[in-house]
Structure formats: C-alpha cells, structure tokens
Amino acid sequence: xxxLVESGGGLVKPGGSLRLSCAASGFTFSNAWMNWVxxxxxxxxxxxxxxxxxxxxxxxxxAAPVKGRFTIARDDSKNTLYLQxxxxxxxxxxxxxxxxxxxxxxxxxxxxxxxxxxx
Amino acid sequence: EIVLTQSPGxxxxxxxxxxxxxxxxxxxxxxxYLAWYQQKPGQAPRLLIYDASTRxxxxxxxxxGSGSGTxxxxxxxxxxxxxxxxxxxxxxxxxPLYTFGQGTKLEIx
Numbered sequence: 724x725x726x727l728v729e730s731g732g733g734l735v736k737p738g739g740s741l742r743l744s745c746a747a748s749g750f751t752f753s754n755a756w757m758n759w760v761x762x763x764x765x766x767x768x769x770x771x772x773x774x775x776x777x778x779x780x781x782x783x784x785x786a787a788p789v790k791g792r793f794t795i796a797r798d799d800s801k802n803t804l805y806l807q808x809x810x811x812x813x814x815x816x817x818x819x820x821x822x823x824x825x826x827x828x829x830x831x832x833x834x835x836x837x838x839x840x841x842x
Numbered sequence: 843e844i845v846l847t848q849s850p851g852x853x854x855x856x857x858x859x860x861x862x863x864x865x866x867x868x869x870x871x872x873x874x875y876l877a878w879y880q881q882k883p884g885q886a887p888r889l890l891i892y893d894a895s896t897r898x899x900x901x902x903x904x905x906x907g908s909g910s911g912t913x914x915x916x917x918x919x920x921x922x923x924x925x926x927x928x929x930x931x932x933x934x935x936x937x938p939l940y941t942f943g944q945g946t947k948l949e950i951x
Contacts, residue, residue, distance in 0.1 A: 758940070760887075768879075768887065768930055770940035786938045820886055827934035828877040828892035835886055 725749040725831040727821050732836030739811050743836050745804040745821030753777065753799040756824040759806050761817035762835075769817075771795075771806070773824065789815075811840045844869050846931050848943035854951040861918040863946045865931035870911045875934040878907055878916045881945075882927045890929075891916065918948075926950050 731743040747755070756779070759771040772785040774795045783795050794807040804821050818835040845868040855861055865876075873894035879887040889898040891907035894914055904919045918925055931943040 760940070767945050768932075768942040770938050770942070773939055784939055826892060827875045828889055828898075828932070829879075829887075829940070830889045830892075830898065832886035832888070 725823065727823070727831060727833035729819065729821055729833045729836035732819065732838045734839045734841065735811055736842050737811060737813055737840055739840070740807070740809045741811065741838060742808070743806040743819055743821075743838070745806075745833055747802045747804065747821075747823075750823070752797075752802040757795075757797065757804045758822045758824055758829055759795060759804075760820045760822055760829065760832075761815075762820070763814075763817045766817075771819070774804070808838070811838075813840050816840045843938065844871060844933055844935055844941060846933055846941055846943035848929075848931060848946045850946060851944075852947045852949060854949050855921055856951045857921050857923055859921050861916075861921055861925070861948055863916040863918075863929055863948070865909075865914040865916070865943050867912045867914070867933060871914075871933045873910050876907075876909070876914050877932045877934075879930045879932065880925075880927050881930065887930065921948075923950075 726748045728746045735741050756775050758773045772795045775782045792810045796805045816839050818837050820835045821833045822829040823831040847866045849864045876894040878891040881887040895907045906917045908915050928945045928947050930945050
C-alpha cells in the first residue's frame with residue numbers, strides 16, 4: 724500500500740525558511756516522479772513543483788509563484804522527498820501535499836503539512 | 843496558461859439523484875491530460891478519474907467522466923451520502939505543469 728507522510732510544517736515569520744519532508748513507502752520511490760501541491764486555507768489546489776526520477780535526469784520544475792524561492796529535492800536512499808522553502812511570504816500559508824504522479828495525473832497524496840507564515 | 847472553469851460553484855442535490863459537474867478549458871486539452879479529484883473536509887484530494895474517462899483504482903462505477911476538447915464532465919449516477927464533497931478538475935500542461943479548476947462543492951439538499 725502506498726503511503727506518503729509529510730512532516731516539517733509549522734509557523735514561520737515572513738522572510739524565513741522551512742523544509743518539508745515526505746516519507747514514502749509501498750512503491751519503488753526511486754522510479755517515481757513526485758510533486759508538491761498546496762492549498763491555502765479555504766481555497767483550491769495549486770501545483771508547486773515536480774521532480775522527475777533520477778533515471779529520467781532528476782529534472783525539477785517549479786511554479787512561477789515559488790520559482791527561485793522553493794527547491795524540490797529527493798533522497799532515494801531514504802525514500803524521501805523534500806521541499807526547501809526560503810524567503811517565505813504570507814501568501815505561502817497553505818497545507819502542502821506531496822503526491823505521486825502516474826501518467827498525467829496525481830494518483831496518491833499524503834495527508835498534508837500545514838505551513839503558516841505570519842509575524 | 844490554460845484556465846479551467848468549473849460549474850456550478852455549488853450543486854445541491856439529494857442522495858439517490860444524479861450529479862453532473864462541468865469543467866471547461868480556455869483552450870483545447872488532450873483527453874489524456876484531464877483528471878478529476880474528490881476532496882472531503884480535512885482530507886487530501888483523491889484521484890477519481892484520469893485520461894478524462896478512466897476510473898482510478900477502487901473508484902465505484904457510479905463515477906464516470908466524459909468529454910473532449912474544451913468541455914469535460916464528471917457524472918455521479920446515483921449519489922451516496924459519502925459523495926458529498928468538493929470536486930476538482932485538473933489538466934496537465936507545460937507551464938505550469940498542472941492547473942486545477944476552482945472546484946465544485948456538492949452539498950446535500
């Protein structure tokens with residue numbers, strides 16, 4: 724059974740940094756293309772970024788609102804996905820989900836980690 | 843960037859009724875790139891439909907997807923109490939890779 728567990732969320736001041744982790748199990752993580760999707764309180768879903776498998780080059784792609792501030796990385800030896808978030812803004816406040824990708828859909832989702840950016 | 847517009851914003855129906863949710867794209871979308879998700883309060887989204895019409899693993903057959911080009915539909919043939927939730931359509935593109943509709947809230951009448 725696929726299991727994705729995010730951790731590392733919390734309260735941070737504007738301009739601060741935070742790193743989210745997503746521990747994966749139940750599938751071959753090294754072969755998986757992984758994504759982060761966020762949801763601001765009471766709002767819809769917003770894609771944050773993706774990292775391809777290392778066999779596909781490990782290429783990352785980030786959404787325009789976070790490009791240059793957020794970085795997606797992976798450690799296949801630990802079956803863990805990361806989201807390094809720097810220069811955080813109040814509008815980055817959201818629940819952050821890690822997801823697997825199958826074809827062009829996001830098939831498995833973690834339970835989410837809440838990030839609150841506030842002074 | 844392709845924009846997805848879902849309608850209606852809120853749909854009020856009773857258990858046993860049929861629900862029809864619409865997702866309209868600002869440009870033509872390949873059917874392979876269109877998916878639907880269900881989200882219940884306090885839970886993560888769940889993949890329902892991919893490739894516009896293929897049910898994901900474990901999804902009951904009362905859920906069906908259809909459409910092509912710019913108009914896509916999610917139909918729930920006979921509503922069960924557990925189906926009342928928010929539904930999102932999603933398309934895969936280039937930049938950004940994924941965009942979502944704003945959601946349709948399906949509520950009990």
